[in-house]
Amino acid sequence: MARHSGAGMTDDRFAILRSVRLDGPGRRLTLSEIISGDTPLPDLAELAQAAAAAWAGSWSVASTELRPAVPYPFDEEPLDxxxxxxxxxxxxxxxxxxxxxxxxxxxxxxxxxxxxxxxxxxxxxxxxxxxxxxxxxxxxxxxxxxxxxxxxxxxxxxxxxxxxxxxxxxxxxxxxxxxxxxxxxxxxxxxxxxxxxxxxxxxxxxxxxxxxxxxxxxxxxxx
Known part of the structure; x- marks a missing residue:
């Protein structure tokens, strides 16, 4: 499940992908959003907590992660x-x-x-x-x-x-x-x-x- 923040700028090289993983009975779900502007949205972690409390069974927020939406390549050779x-x-x-x-x-x-x-x-x-x-x-x-x-x-x-x-x-x-x-x-x-x-x-x-x-x-x- 994903959402976008910003004016459709998902190809912006400085956009950030934020993900929250929830673990439940026999299931795992990840909520994610691409943050590419300054348009405010409800905090994704708060949404995940609310979802975990509302869903049937025992759900919990297992982890959160931030990473570049468009990964910058790792160096193939170190700089001398x-x-x-x-x-x-x-x-x-x-x-x-x-x-x-x-x-x-x-x-x-x-x-x-x-x-x-x-x-x-x-x-x-x-x-x-x-x-x-x-x-x-x-x-x-x-x-x-x-x-x-x-x-x-x-x-x-x-x-x-x-x-x-x-x-x-x-x-x-x-x-x-x-x-x-x-x-x-x-x-x-x-x-x-x-x-x-x-x-x-x-x-x-x-x-x-x-x-x-x-x-x-x-x-x-x-x-």
Whole structure:
């Protein structure tokens, strides 16, 4: 069962798919919606709770999930330091040309999320180009937090523009949930010490050679 939020923009590359799974007697049901705009709808989790209470038998909400509606491809090959710096330079030049402030903040992005970040910031530039009211768009910070990515953005302009800017930030964060921070391959959250989303190979490197791991994960870090 699915519903759409927004003005029919389901092909929007920054749309988010939200799913709630309900478990019942001998059955499993998933409610989902594509969030592609700022049109408010009743909270899907609340609808699922109401459905579980109303249906016959013992139903419960088992899980919720957010992911990009149009998945961004995982990296087939990890970025080496030279390729990462070249990509970082292209991102900076694109932001500078669009008068987006704060391009230097991309240095806080782990190597495995750089391509995803480039796609997100390309969307930010397109917003700036398309909206005449846009001004003072700023990349405030890019970082890893609790094992996944954060893209903090600021913008002045219309309420719709500000909402779209924050949607780009949310898309980036959700896209890092299952993406290795070192290689860009599929990964899972590894806890204990420094929590990070990593592939098996990246986790093995971290355990084997922490110094090399730290050098590789932040190729754009200021020296």
């Amino acid at each position: 330091a030279e390729a990462a710096r070249a990509l970082g330079g292209r991102i900076r030049r694109r932001l500078d040309a669009a008068a987006v402030i704060g391009g230097e903040e991309i240095a806080g992005c782990p190597a495995g999320w750089l391509r995803l970040l480039a796609a997100a910031l390309d969307g930010l530039v397109r917003l700036s180009d398309a909206d005449a009211s846009a001004h003072a768009i700023r990349v405030a910070q890019v970082k890893e937090k609790f094992g996944t990515g954060r893209l903090y953005l600021r913008a002045e302009g219309t309420a719709q523009l500000r909402a779209e800017v924050q949607r780009v930030a949310r898309w980036f964060e959700i896209g890092t949930h299952d993406r290795c921070a070192l290689t860009g391959a599929p990964g899972v959250l590894r806890t204990g010490g420094w929590a990070l989303t990593l592939s098996d190979a990246a986790e093995a490197l971290r355990r084997r050679d922490r110094e090399q791991f730290r050098r590789r994960i932040y190729p754009l870090a200021r020296s």
